[in-house]
Amino acid sequence: MKTFAEFGLEPKVLQAITELGFEEATPIQEQAIPLALTGADLIGQAQTGTGKTAAFGIPLISKIAREEEKILALVMTPTRELAIQVAEEIGKLTRFKGLRSLAIYGGQDIGRQIRGLKKKPQIIIGTPGRLLDHINRKTIRLDDVQTIVLDEADEMLDMGFMEDIQTILKLVPEERQTMLFSATMPPNIQRLAQQFLKNPQHVSVIPKQISAPLIDQAYIEVPERQKFEALSRLIDMESPDLAIVFGRTKRRVDELAEGLQKRGYSADGLHGDLSQNQRDAVMRKFRDGSIDVLVATDVAARGLDVSGVTHVINFDLPQDPESYVHRIGRTGRAGKEGTAWSFVTPREMDHLHLIERVTRHRITRKPLPTMAEAIEGKQRITAERLLAMVEEGGELNEYKGIAIQLLEQYDSVQLLSAAMKLLTGDNKDTQVELTPEDPIRAKRRGGKNDIRSGRKPNGGYGGNRTGSGTGGGYKGNRDSGSSYGGGYKGNRDSSSGSTTRGGYSSGYGSNSSSGGYKGNRDNSADRKPSARPSSTSTRPAKREDYDI
Numbered sequence: 001m002k003t004f005a006e007f008g009l010e011p012k013v014l015q016a017i018t019e020l021g022f023e024e025a026t027p028i029q030e031q032a033i034p035l036a037l038t039g040a041d042l043i044g045q046a047q048t049g050t051g052k053t054a055a056f057g058i059p060l061i062s063k064i065a066r067e068e069e070k071i072l073a074l075v076m077t078p079t080r081e082l083a084i085q086v087a088e089e090i091g092k093l094t095r096f097k098g099l100r101s102l103a104i105y106g107g108q109d110i111g112r113q114i115r116g117l118k119k120k121p122q123i124i125i126g127t128p129g130r131l132l133d134h135i136n137r138k139t140i141r142l143d144d145v146q147t148i149v150l151d152e153a154d155e156m157l158d159m160g161f162m163e164d165i166q167t168i169l170k171l172v173p174e175e176r177q178t179m180l181f182s183a184t185m186p187p188n189i190q191r192l193a194q195q196f197l198k199n200p201q202h203v204s205v206i207p208k209q210i211s212a213p214l215i216d217q218a219y220i221e222v223p224e225r226q227k228f229e230a231l232s233r234l235i236d237m238e239s240p241d242l243a244i245v246f247g248r249t250k251r252r253v254d255e256l257a258e259g260l261q262k263r264g265y266s267a268d269g270l271h272g273d274l275s276q277n278q279r280d281a282v283m284r285k286f287r288d289g290s291i292d293v294l295v296a297t298d299v300a301a302r303g304l305d306v307s308g309v310t311h312v313i314n315f316d317l318p319q320d321p322e323s324y325v326h327r328i329g330r331t332g333r334a335g336k337e338g339t340a341w342s343f344v345t346p347r348e349m350d351h352l353h354l355i356e357r358v359t360r361h362r363i364t365r366k367p368l369p370t371m372a373e374a375i376e377g378k379q380r381i382t383a384e385r386l387l388a389m390v391e392e393g394g395e396l397n398e399y400k401g402i403a404i405q406l407l408e409q410y411d412s413v414q415l416l417s418a419a420m421k422l423l424t425g426d427n428k429d430t431q432v433e434l435t436p437e438d439p440i441r442a443k444r445r446g447g448k449n450d451i452r453s454g455r456k457p458n459g460g461y462g463g464n465r466t467g468s469g470t471g472g473g474y475k476g477n478r479d480s481g482s483s484y485g486g487g488y489k490g491n492r493d494s495s496s497g498s499t500t501r502g503g504y505s506s507g508y509g510s511n512s513s514s515g516g517y518k519g520n521r522d523n524s525a526d527r528k529p530s531a532r533p534s535s536t537s538t539r540p541a542k543r544e545d546y547d548i
């Protein structure tokens with residue numbers, strides 16, 4: 001392993017890297033950084049959570065002089081949340097060097113972005129749709145761009161951004177450096193690369209299995225109708241610090257988040273129909289631990305890096321193996337361990353086997369958690385919370401009088417059991433009905449089913465995307481203070497975890513989100529309204545359902 005000093009980086013960048021707590025370069029960084037510093041075009045592939053952002057971010061910022069007042073680097077990402085996150089990481093890396101970077105994405109007030117652009121940032125990180133909007137308004141000019149990065153390039157193509165990306169790339173001077181990064185590399189990427197990259201160097205760190213190694217993967221075979229009960233038991237049994245539950249559609253996510261809240265969990269939903277304000281608020285709550293369960297569509301599958309995510313649960317199986325790899329990659333990041341669970345209905349077993357084949361990884365079958373296991377898990381957490389309060393020496397004097405009185409009259413075991421029962425907040429009786437989803441049908445994959453080799457056959461799914469709207473309605477602002485990877489790191493051990501694991505009792509009461517955002521279904525993410533003409537893509541549409 002190399003240290004960052006060995007790359008010959010300037011002191012201010014090294015200082016920022018040290019500040020981020022990076023001691024050694026990850027394998028993709030070790031390979032990509034020296035090459036990228038030579039100015040070569042790159043295609044970088046490495047497992048989820050292995051530091052691809054810094055692998056392109058460090059060379060990108062190293063090339064820029066502080067006094068420049070032009071846009072010299074452009075990073076494109078498929079989702080708004082990812083644009084925000086990458087902008088934060090680049091912001092941290094340029095902290096001492098003092099470069100200006102700005103995130104540009106749909107859903108945020110365009111006037112605010114224009115004001116930001118007037119400060120002459122050298123680095124723009126954005127989603128293609130809104131970038132193009134600025135380009136057309138002439139508020140962004142790309143004439144001086146020297147470096148372009150496409151993060152999650154394959155996903156951007158799948159989302160129908162091919163044309164937008166091509167338009168944008170054509171506006172950037174030919175003498176530039178172009179880099180593509182992702183954990184998966186299907187063939188349409190090769191086409192894009194052929195068209196826009198010059199003699200690209202492939203940098204890939206891909207061991208035998210494509211998914212990140214530190215993720216323990218399991219599945220539970222469960223009929224559609226029992227999935228919610230299974231989820232509730234699983235969460236109780238596992239008591240995750242932070243979990244992401246993936247649902248297939250926006251409606252599913254709404255219903256799941258609402259159902260979990262009703263049952264007393266501290267959960268909230270994220271999908272493309274929420275206003276940007278709501279999306280930001282949910283992400284902020286998840287990042288700072290004030291909710292423990294993020295229920296999301298695939299809008300959260302790519303690139304998101306939230307420290308402390310211990311569990312990913314595929315409530316619905318994803319449509320394709322690539323999505324599976326990215327979804328479960330939200331845990332087990334940066335050398336940490338994680339657990340991924342998938343619910344598989346009996347009719348979806350083929351689909352599960354396809355995922356196993358393509359990812360070259362056996363997923364362990366586990367039984368549905370029993371009620372006893374669920375209760376045991378909940379009791380453990382309640383006991384932990386109780387003990388944490390005792391050990392922290394919380395202010396208990398006001399309660400001691402009544403405690404002594406009660407103990408004189410009642411048996412201590414009886415009393416403590418009753419208190420624990422109250423604290424555990426058993427809402428098991430609350431009925432939750434979900435609208436059933438059809439089982440995922442296994443997609444026919446001709447040729448070699450190997451995402452690592454990049455040979456991914458054309459999907460057989462034409463169109464049928466339901467999302468519409470191009471991220472209009474520039475609602476919302478995001479305040480800049482939110483923190484990615486911020487102050488709660490290292491503070492999620494079991495005792496403090498129990499303080500954030502609200503919902504089993506009172507006191508975490510801001511779970512108000514489930515209302516409000518329904519009925520706003522046309523304001524989807526930056527996703528394009530319908531499948532692009534197939535002439536621009538090897539696959540007309542990847543997913544049967546673009547309802548994320």
Ligand SMILES: Nc1ncnc2c1ncn2[C@@H]1O[C@H](COP(=O)(O)OP(=O)(O)OP(=O)(O)O)[C@@H](O)[C@H]1O
Nearest residue numbers: 022024025026048049050051052053183303305334
């Ligand atoms: N050299 C390093 N040492 C320690 N931590 C690192 C290092 N490089 C990156 N990280 C941290 O690892 C985490 C994952 O990094 P990053 O988000 O860049 O992964 P990624 O490879 O882009 O994953 P994905 O495929 O999911 O997008 C981040 O929290 C990042 O700060």
Ligand SMILES: [Mg+2]
Nearest residue numbers: 052053151303
């Ligand atoms: Mg990434």
